[in-house]
Amino acid sequence: MATLTEAPPPLSPTAPEKKPPRRRGRFTPYWLLLPGILWLLVFFALPMIYQASTSVQTGSLETGYKVTWHFATYWDALADYWPQFLRSILYAGAATILCLVLGYPLAYLIAFRAGRWRNLIMVLVIAPFFTSFLIRTLAWKTILADGGPVVGALNSLHVLDVTSWLGWTTGDRVLATPLAVVCGLTYNFLPFMILPLYTSLERIDGRLHEAAGDLYAKPVTTFRKVTFPLSMPGVVSGTLLTFIPAAGDYVNAELLGSTDTRMIGNVIQTQFLRILDYPTAAALSFILMAAILLMVTFYIRKSGTEDLV
Amino acid sequence: MALVNWLKRHFVVIAGLLTLGYLLLPNVVVTVFSFNKPKGRFNYEWQQFSTDAWKDPCGVADMCGSLSISLQIAFWATVGATVLGSMIAFALVRYRFRARGTVNSLIFLPMAMPEVVMAASLLTLFLNLGAQLGFWTILIAHIMFCLSFVVVAVKARVMSMDPRLEEAARDLYASPVQTFLRVTLPIAAPGIAAGALLSFALSFDDFIITNFNAGSTVTFPMFVWGSAQRGTPVQINVIGTTMFLVAVLLVLTSMVISNRRNKQKA
Amino acid sequence: MITVTNKNTETGGDVRLSGISKTYDNGFTAVQPLDLTVPQGSFFALLGASGCGKTTTLRMIAGLEEPTTGTVHLGDQEVTRLPPYKRPVNTVFQSYALFPHLDIFENVAFGLRRRGIKSVKKQVEDMLELVQLGEQARKKPHQLSGGQQQRVAVARALINTPKVLLLDEPLGALDLKLRRQMQLELKRIQTEVGITFVHVTHDQEEAMTMADTVAVMNAGRVEQLGSPTDLYENPNTTFVANFLGTSNLIEAEVDSRSGGEIVLKAGGGKLVLPEARYAGPTTTGGKVLVGVRPEKIALTHADEAGEIPVGRNRITGKIADSSFIGVSTQYVIDSPVCPEFEVYAQNIDRDDRLVPGAEVVLHWNPAHTFGLDADQDIDAGIQEEATV
Numbered sequence: 001m002a003t004l005t006e007a008p009p010p011l012s013p014t015a016p017e018k019k020p021p022r023r024r025g026r027f028t029p030y031w032l033l034l035p036g037i038l039w040l041l042v043f044f045a046l047p048m049i050y051q052a053s054t055s056v057q058t059g060s061l062e063t064g065y066k067v068t069w070h071f072a073t074y075w076d077a078l079a080d081y082w083p084q085f086l087r088s089i090l091y092a093g094a095a096t097i098l099c100l101v102l103g104y105p106l107a108y109l110i111a112f113r114a115g116r117w118r119n120l121i122m123v124l125v126i127a128p129f130f131t132s133f134l135i136r137t138l139a140w141k142t143i144l145a146d147g148g149p150v151v152g153a154l155n156s157l158h159v160l161d162v163t164s165w166l167g168w169t170t171g172d173r174v175l176a177t178p179l180a181v182v183c184g185l186t187y188n189f190l191p192f193m194i195l196p197l198y199t200s201l202e203r204i205d206g207r208l209h210e211a212a213g214d215l216y217a218k219p220v221t222t223f224r225k226v227t228f229p230l231s232m233p234g235v236v237s238g239t240l241l242t243f244i245p246a247a248g249d250y251v252n253a254e255l256l257g258s259t260d261t262r263m264i265g266n267v268i269q270t271q272f273l274r275i276l277d278y279p280t281a282a283a284l285s286f287i288l289m290a291a292i293l294l295m296v297t298f299y300i301r302k303s304g305t306e307d308l309v
Numbered sequence: 310m311a312l313v314n315w316l317k318r319h320f321v322v323i324a325g326l327l328t329l330g331y332l333l334l335p336n337v338v339v340t341v342f343s344f345n346k347p348k349g350r351f352n353y354e355w356q357q358f359s360t361d362a363w364k365d366p367c368g369v370a371d372m373c374g375s376l377s378i379s380l381q382i383a384f385w386a387t388v389g390a391t392v393l394g395s396m397i398a399f400a401l402v403r404y405r406f407r408a409r410g411t412v413n414s415l416i417f418l419p420m421a422m423p424e425v426v427m428a429a430s431l432l433t434l435f436l437n438l439g440a441q442l443g444f445w446t447i448l449i450a451h452i453m454f455c456l457s458f459v460v461v462a463v464k465a466r467v468m469s470m471d472p473r474l475e476e477a478a479r480d481l482y483a484s485p486v487q488t489f490l491r492v493t494l495p496i497a498a499p500g501i502a503a504g505a506l507l508s509f510a511l512s513f514d515d516f517i518i519t520n521f522n523a524g525s526t527v528t529f530p531m532f533v534w535g536s537a538q539r540g541t542p543v544q545i546n547v548i549g550t551t552m553f554l555v556a557v558l559l560v561l562t563s564m565v566i567s568n569r570r571n572k573q574k575a
Numbered sequence: 576m577i578t579v580t581n582k583n584t585e586t587g588g589d590v591r592l593s594g595i596s597k598t599y600d601n602g603f604t605a606v607q608p609l610d611l612t613v614p615q616g617s618f619f620a621l622l623g624a625s626g627c628g629k630t631t632t633l634r635m636i637a638g639l640e641e642p643t644t645g646t647v648h649l650g651d652q653e654v655t656r657l658p659p660y661k662r663p664v665n666t667v668f669q670s671y672a673l674f675p676h677l678d679i680f681e682n683v684a685f686g687l688r689r690r691g692i693k694s695v696k697k698q699v700e701d702m703l704e705l706v707q708l709g710e711q712a713r714k715k716p717h718q719l720s721g722g723q724q725q726r727v728a729v730a731r732a733l734i735n736t737p738k739v740l741l742l743d744e745p746l747g748a749l750d751l752k753l754r755r756q757m758q759l760e761l762k763r764i765q766t767e768v769g770i771t772f773v774h775v776t777h778d779q780e781e782a783m784t785m786a787d788t789v790a791v792m793n794a795g796r797v798e799q800l801g802s803p804t805d806l807y808e809n810p811n812t813t814f815v816a817n818f819l820g821t822s823n824l825i826e827a828e829v830d831s832r833s834g835g836e837i838v839l840k841a842g843g844g845k846l847v848l849p850e851a852r853y854a855g856p857t858t859t860g861g862k863v864l865v866g867v868r869p870e871k872i873a874l875t876h877a878d879e880a881g882e883i884p885v886g887r888n889r890i891t892g893k894i895a896d897s898s899f900i901g902v903s904t905q906y907v908i909d910s911p912v913c914p915e916f917e918v919y920a921q922n923i924d925r926d927d928r929l930v931p932g933a934e935v936v937l938h939w940n941p942a943h944t945f946g947l948d949a950d951q952d953i954d955a956g957i958q959e960e961a962t963v
Contacts, residue, residue: 029404033412036393036456040415043453047430054433102328109325123560124329128336129510130556134533135549138541139335142342142353190332240421248423251516255537265425265517272429272521282433285426296421473672476639479659480666481686481731488660491685495676 048289055282065278073283081267081284085291088263091178091253092246095185099193099242100235102186107197107234108227112206125194133188137255140184144174144256176258184252192241200234201227236303244292264288336553343546350540362543366551369542372532376548379529382444383513386451390512391505393452394459395497401460402467419457427454428521435522442524450522451512458511459504466500467493588615588650588738588771590636595645596795597631605631607795608644613739613773613788615650618765620774620786624818628795629775630669633741636773638662649738660689665732666741670748671724673716679703679727680712686735702734705764722753729761733768742774746781758784779819783807791815793956807868809852813947816866818956823872825865825890825913826949829857836941839863842912846888846944853946862949869917871943874906876926877934889938892916894931904929908937 055073059065078085110121128136143150151174154160163169168179204227212222228235250265264284271281316323342352346359367373401412419427431450440446474496478488516530523531533545590613597606606628613619621629634640636647638659646655654662665686673682683702684695692698703709706726716724725745732740745761746754762785765772776782782789783803790800791814799811810816813824827839827846837848837857846865853863867888875883883889892910901922906929908916918937920929929935 029400029406032396032400032404033406036397036460037412037415039393039453040419040456043431043434043449044419044427045415047427047434050433050437051430102324102331105321105324106326106328108321113322113325119564120561121329123557123564124333127553127557127560128332129514131336131339131549131553132514132530132533134516134530134537135339135545136335138353138533138537138545139338139342142338143334145353187331187335190328244421244423248425249517250425251534265423268425268429269520272432278433278436281429285429288423289426292423293421471670471672473668473670474674476637476659477666477668477672477674478685480637480639480664481735482660482689483685484660484689487689491689492674496674498676 051282077283084264096243098186103193111201180256184256185246189242193238196238197234200231340550352541362547369544375527375529375532386512387508389452390455390508394456398463424517428518432521443526446522455508462504463500591648595642598643618772620782620789622782623792627792629792663738665737667728667745669744671728702730706730739771813951814956822866827865829861847941848944855948864947866945870919872918872939880936887938
């Protein structure tokens with residue numbers, strides 16, 4: 001993620017010696033920026049404007065759509081689909097927390113304990129990317145299949161009784177339940193958590209651990225007081241990189257879930273590609289965008305790290 | 310007590326390896342099931358060992374065609390995004406100019422946007438312009454969302470580069486063009502390569518944005534999606550396994566080569 | 576207007592800076608208008624604390640920084656607007672800036688290749704021999720030690736036989752012992768190749784060891800310029816007096832003048848200052864700062880005060896602190912005219928009574944006394960040296 005704020009150049013006497021070289025040619029940066037920025041303006045920013053206008057249009061496919069400033073579309077969309085919205089936030093939140101809990105030990109292992117295995121483990125974390133994520137998600141259908149070894153084990157340990165009682169699973173099934181969807185989301189976005197965590201952990205000087213130990217900190221205290229605070233930039237960007245795509249995802253809900261686990265992505269996709277109700281779809285994706293931007297801004301403010309990645 | 314202590318001491322290693330297992334389990338399943346001979350249309354339950362799919366990987370209608378389309382799109386999206394993104398990254402690091410904040414936000418936003426939002430809005434644009442959906446609209450979309458990632462990767466590399474290196478080159482009689490070709494570009498190369506690799510992976514594996522903007526063109530992820538509804542041929546697993554192995558082998562070979570090179574020189 | 580006149584009248588390779596200044600976009604003026612001539616074939620040092628404008632001056636000679644005003648001449652050629660790659664000037668950068676993606680051979684050959692010279696092998700090998708790195712030609716920079724990298728940086732610049740070689744804190748990253756060694760090495764190379772060296776450093780010892788001429792810079796101006804001995808013995812300002820070595824400065828008042836000597840009142844006593852060593856006004860009652868270097872002072876126990884020859888400047892005081900450092904003992908003396916008077920005494924015949932608390936008399940030959948204008952900050956230049 002790019003730096004959001006630009007610090008003004010320092011006015012200390014040493015500033016000139018550290019300044020980047022200034023080049024002749026005042027327009028060079030603009031020529032360098034032009035094609036890429038134009039691309040983003042036309043194919044990223046402009047579509048947003050089109051979508052904003054679509055969301056306040058009324059009409060039908062046959063008669064065509066007109067801008068009528070029909071803001072009621074937003075209220076109708078919210079009224080009809082708030083459960084899916086809520087579900088998206090809950091599932092994505094749960095998956096993000098799971099990713100953090102599962103990903104942190106692995107990132108820590110790679111950064112501090114892997115030794116000569118470090119590169120191999122890194123490769124193993126990244127390599128699954130190259131098998132299409134759809135294929136891998138389908139594999140979960142096999143893993144979590146009814147009557148399969150995983151479900152069997154969970155059943156005999158009475159885990160499923162608990163999760164059923166919590167409403168995460170239904171009866172003897174894991175597939176087509178919230179648990180399966182969250183499990184798929186967690187799996188799919190785990191590398192996005194591990195990589196930024198690893199990057200920020202790797203920057204930590206190993207001697208800090210020794211220093212903390214030397215100053216009477218137990219390993220757990222060292223982690224709580226030294227390692228974890230220093231890895232905060234990784235935690236923040238990791239949770240963002242996990243939560244944002246997870247909240248908009250519809251693949252996991254479609255492949256591993258049921259009609260009761262539909263997320264907002266599923267609704268937008270259906271409205272747009274099957275029902276062809278463009279205003280509702282546009283309004284929904286606008287609400288999703290606004291909600292996520294709001295949450296992200298709040299989160300970044302709260303965690304105090306405005307310079308990410 | 311000894312066991313508890315041992316578990317305590319190795320907690321991180323055990324937990325980390327369990328996570329690694331969780332990450333790799335689906336790939337193991339994909340590989341194992343590439344040797345399955347399923348009854349019926351879906352390849353979700355183990356029946357019996359067979360190498361049929363490996364002998365005839367393109368035996369499914371349209372699958373290899375979609376693979377070829379995906380590879381082409383990924384290639385061109387990588388080229389486009391890498392060139393445009395690197396240019397932006399150089400401008401951001403090496404020059405001072407107005408509207409820096411706006412440019413930074415424009416780079417940041419596509420990464421902070423759920424794919425489904427970008428997909429839907431881009432489709433709105435294409436529908437409004439009356440564009441023919443297909444190869445080109447997919448390519449446009451892929452370059453758009455890969456661009457930001459290239460900027461981030463290249464920017465990080467160029468930023469960590471000592472500006473004195475370029476000064477040294479100019480001091481040693483290299484013209485601005487020579488300085489760029491002989492010093493800046495080679496040193497930025499790892500960042501550019503990382504950005505390109507990421508672009509390729511993102512584009513090749515993209516489903517959501519492609520699904521919205523593909524029209525009747527079918528990429529490999531879309532083929533897999535369709536087959537999840539109609540029936541999953543074993544060949545999908547063959548392709549998945551092959552890509553995984555090729556990726557691991559490529560990375561390991563390059564690591565071994567660079568290791569050996571370092572040892573020879575040392 | 577400060578210039579060094581060359582002994583031989585030929586000025587074919589002199590570096591001449593005329594009215595050169597640099598003000599950055601943010602309004603910070605790094606270099607005030609400055610005139611400076613570096614004679615051909617000399618080893619010239621720009622000495623100052625960080626931020627004094629010495630590096631900016633160097634970068635303007637290299638062409639890496641465009642001067643706000645003024646001109647740069649190399650011999651008869653004006654190069655003010657010439658880009659760095661068209662100037663017959665090469666730089667040894669701070670932290671060397673060796674190209675990490677090229678091996679040592681290619682780093683050294685870089686300049687030759689850019690000028691379209693095809694057969695570089697012989698030249699590069701000779702150059703690597705000169706800096707004693709013949710064996711390392713195919714290694715990458717990160718595989719060399721700091722001292723070796725430093726020599727590669729020198730070789731890479733020297734191979735182009737520039738008119739002027741610019742060195743920007745070239746030894747800053749080395750440890751003390753290696754730095755001493757490289758100082759001699761650079762001096763040897765300079766004598767051997769006869770190229771003009773302009774050396775930027777914040778280390779006064781380094782500047783004095785290596786350079787024929789030193790320009791002391793402070794806040795964008797040249798405070799004083801001259802040979803190392805000249806600067807040390809006859810500082811013109813308190814900054815130079817404090818920045819180069821240590822000076823004891825005493826506030827005094829002119830009492831009378833006679834026979835080329837000025838008699839000054841300080842505290843209760845009198846001090847004599849040769850008229851030739853003070854440039855300021857000498858009206859009776861006028862203030863003068865009297866300076867003397869710590870190693871010029873002798874220390875005698877108060878009991879033997881009578882044995883001190885007449886005609887020497889003397890001050891009484893009490894030893895506040897002493898530290899034994901082998902070749903000498905450094906004393907800090909509390910005296911009514913100057914708190915914390917520093918004295919370095921050679922350990923030839925040690926007097927066991929000279930311990931903290933002892934009453935002593937400090938005395939020195941009046942010829943070693945210098946005078947400075949009293950309108951200056953008496954502590955200028957002290958802090959700067961302490962922080963580097």
